[in-house]
Amino acid sequence: MEKIKLFIERWWMVIILLLALPFFASTAISNEKSVDYVNNGFFTFWLSGQMTWTEAHPYATEDWVGGHHLNGATWIPNKIFPYPLPLSLLTAPLGLLPINQAYLLWEMLSQIILALVIFWLATSWEGFNRRVFAAVLLI
Numbered sequence: 001m002e003k004i005k006l007f008i009e010r011w012w013m014v015i016i017l018l019l020a021l022p023f024f025a026s027t028a029i030s031n032e033k034s035v036d037y038v039n040n041g042f043f044t045f046w047l048s049g050q051m052t053w054t055e056a057h058p059y060a061t062e063d064w065v066g067g068h069h070l071n072g073a074t075w076i077p078n079k080i081f082p083y084p085l086p087l088s089l090l091t092a093p094l095g096l097l098p099i100n101q102a103y104l105l106w107e108m109l110s111q112i113i114l115a116l117v118i119f120w121l122a123t124s125w126e127g128f129n130r131r132v133f134a135a136v137l138l139i
Helices: 002-009 011-032 042-052 061-070 086-090 099-123 129-138
Strands: none
Touching: 042 061, 042 086, 042 099
16 A cells, blocks of 8 residues: 555656657657667677577677678677677577667667666655756756
8 A cells, every 4th residue: 555655656757757758769769760780889789689599609709700791780899799698698689679670679778767767766855856856867
């Protein structure tokens, strides 16, 4: 019962988040038009996730560089996957999607998680100030 009461007291946060969702989507979609998907940092995460579903290994130089060439990348900053291997398991769901859809999902989730963190921090503040600070931080 106390959780419901707490939710009702913080209804304004839910409303702001719901109003912000179209902004998150429109920002992600508008940025999509100007992105070179295979020649940016996100490609590293997407390729490692995609390699999780194939026979390729992110720590094999031939597979890693071959994955870049196969997808048309001209920028190859590392000869192997530069992060710990469990990260490729975390990005594996992105590897199932085409790179443009995966990038859009990644961008939208990042913005939503950032907004949730701001709202979570705002709940630790007391009084009217938290609403003002949350609105300012969100903007």
